[in-house]
Amino acid sequence: MTSREDAAALDAADPLAPLRARFELDEGDRIYVDGNSLGRLPLTARERIAQLVDEWAERLVTAWPDWIEAPSRVGDLLAGACLGAPPGTVLVADSTTVNLYKLAAAALAARPARRVLVTDAGEFPTDRYVLQGLGDVRLLESDPVHGPDATDVVAACAPGDVALVCLSLVSYRSGALADAHAITRAAQDGGAFMLWDLSHAAGAVEVELEAVGAELAVGCTYKYLNGGPGAPAFLYVRRDLQDELRSPIQGWFGQRDQFAMGAGYEPEDGIARFGAGTPPMLGLAAVEAAVELVGEAGIARIRAKAAALTDLAVALGDERLAPLGFELGSPRKAVLRGAHVSFRHRDAWRICQALIARANVVPDFRGPDSIRFGLPPLYTRFVDVWDAVDRTATLVAAGEHHDFPAELARVT
């Protein structure tokens, strides 16, 4: 059996442990294991937003010359800190959903003889919906625990009609980490563009966009990057394609000589052409501070701790949760996982409600039967993992979840 002292020993040896104090923490004994839905507030993000509010108050419109570079400046910061991408290839703008639309539409337009978009049947809903609105979607039926592999992609591209393959690098449900190199190669050999959704990967695992050679990527900044609720997302376009692809949103923030206010749209060179409208400066200020923290920690150390935290969760799940009817919904090998672990149980929704209401543990539920424990390495302790599993086992053994309704709520 793994004891709480074993977990405490791992914390004592953890090089990232001091970074926890750089976040706003809980007063009481709440255990927050939902940072994969909304990361904690970095203290520097709070300061940076306050500073920006002061600039707004004092400088008003005269501050725009200093603000206007923020989407590409923060994009470069993010590219270097954790995306393995060179400067000038990442822009922080809009939401993940909107960025996905922009890049998928641009890819389709660049392959006019092809109408098919490939994604996975288990892919995050907004990705499937956006693609459905753009063309004919072909769904992979991949393994629910391990996610899609290159063989699935080769088969889907075989008919020669695929313009784009769009997949998550880390699955939002199972936490499975896809083989970026093999899948990208399979899509490209099939004549398609590869678009990676990095929403659950950015800030959790090492992403090597340049080495992988993928054409396109998007992702959000409010999960493992801790940029805050509704923080602007990012998009990546491989440099050699930037002047060939065009955003379907012909906004003035993608226009050459924007303030010439010219008669017709002519896209700017480089990554800037994928901008649309006025950047959300308060959100960008928080993202910048949050990404600096990721850079300071180092993505290699973050990834190593994610592997160790999820290994502990898997081991404790075997010891304490499996006897209560839970089944691991994530890959067993750490190299095949991101930074969250899912456990499946037929009463998952009731258990999730009971954990929040009675045990002060905040995980989340993803239908039909998964409870996700998100373990962001910057602020999650090994004892938090131990306590979360311990409280879950105690609560379910006592049958407390039976006091909660089976009907789903508006937000889960």
Ligand SMILES: *Cc1c(COP(=O)(O)O)cnc(C)c1O
């Ligand atoms: C969280 C997430 C999103 C979120 O999209 P928004 O536009 O920010 O709501 C999109 N795709 C994936 C895979 C996600 O995990």
